Amino acid sequence: MASTACFVIVSKNDIPIYEAEVGSAPKKEDLAYHHQFILHAALDVVQDLAWTTNAMFLRSVDRFNDLVVSVYVTAGHTRFMLLHDSRSEDGIKSFFQEVHELYIKIFLNPLYLPGSRIASSHFDTKVRALARKYLYIRGIY
Amino acid sequence: MISVGKTKQYANVLDKLLSRGRQEVSLSAFAFLFSEVVQYNQTQVDNIADLERRLEDAGYAVGARVLELLCHREKGNRRETQLLGILSFIHSTVWKVLFGKVADSLEKGTEHEDEYMISEKELLVNRFISVPKDMGAFNCGAFVAGIVRGVLDNAGFPAVVTAHFVPIEGQQRPRTTILIKFAEEV
Numbered sequence: 001m002a003s004t005a006c007f008v009i010v011s012k013n014d015i016p017i018y019e020a021e022v023g024s025a026p027k028k029e030d031l032a033y034h035h036q037f038i039l040h041a042a043l044d045v046v047q048d049l050a051w052t053t054n055a056m057f058l059r060s061v062d063r064f065n066d067l068v069v070s071v072y073v074t075a076g077h078t079r080f081m082l083l084h085d086s087r088s089e090d091g092i093k094s095f096f097q098e099v100h101e102l103y104i105k106i107f108l109n110p111l112y113l114p115g116s117r118i119a120s121s122h123f124d125t126k127v128r129a130l131a132r133k134y135l136y137i138r139g140i141y
Numbered sequence: 142m143i144s145v146g147k148t149k150q151y152a153n154v155l156d157k158l159l160s161r162g163r164q165e166v167s168l169s170a171f172a173f174l175f176s177e178v179v180q181y182n183q184t185q186v187d188n189i190a191d192l193e194r195r196l197e198d199a200g201y202a203v204g205a206r207v208l209e210l211l212c213h214r215e216k217g218n219r220r221e222t223q224l225l226g227i228l229s230f231i232h233s234t235v236w237k238v239l240f241g242k243v244a245d246s247l248e249k250g251t252e253h254e255d256e257y258m259i260s261e262k263e264l265l266v267n268r269f270i271s272v273p274k275d276m277g278a279f280n281c282g283a284f285v286a287g288i289v290r291g292v293l294d295n296a297g298f299p300a301v302v303t304a305h306f307v308p309i310e311g312q313q314r315p316r317t318t319i320l321i322k323f324a325e326e327v
Contacts, residue, residue: 012295012297050220050222051222051297052222053222054219054220054221054222055219055220056219056220073220074209074212074220075208075209075211075212075213075220075221075295075296076205076208076209076295076296077295077296077297100213101213104209104210104213107205107206107209108206108209108210110202114202114205114295
């Protein structure tokens, strides 16, 4: 089943530090830019919403046609944003939590400058594996 | 991040668990390490203000990581959105994890609206340090001030944090106070 999903990690200073297309749909060049545009537009909404609640997982904060943006904010105001067309909230929440753990491990590295790009290929592999695990094998897409 | 070759169990730190590990670190190990940090920085700079700033920057990096890690471990993924909330988080949770006890007191400053103070009778980092007279008002608590600033800044509450000695009658060593002054928009 084809599904689109674009995952971006944006740091506190609004710099994207990691991005990945984790959808299983065939990749088209213009579609990738489209996704990033939507995600950037949703950043403003996230800013306001982040201060209203204690929770880390903000559900869908924005819609665009049939694509939904879901956001997860960490304590250091790093935003994990996922653009997708699915409906299963639990899978997305678990995905975010697992990626959060990976992110903390990267962040704890004293040689990692907060706000710089995450260049580790290992991290990339793990994120994609998590995406396959949590975002697809759920049935209803 | 370098992916190290075959170690016993894990190939990469990303595979390691984020568990608590052993709670206690040897005090003398930390004291040696910290004294070496101070000495190294002392050879790199010419005056006291720069030395304080370097210690503070070192603390800032620690604070940023402590914030993320503690919010994940201790508070079950809930963030702090209130000023008082983040201050009491620093005062109890952060202090407890770093120094083994909660800070002695948290007070609101009287002169200005946006000043707060955390005081401690004997700051752990200062315990084995005596400052020679010609260094004036230098305080190694700048490291701790940096940690606090790192936590506040990354949580979205920018502030200027400094460490001061406050002499108290009846006690040999002065009390150390961390003074927190928040920026305008807070």
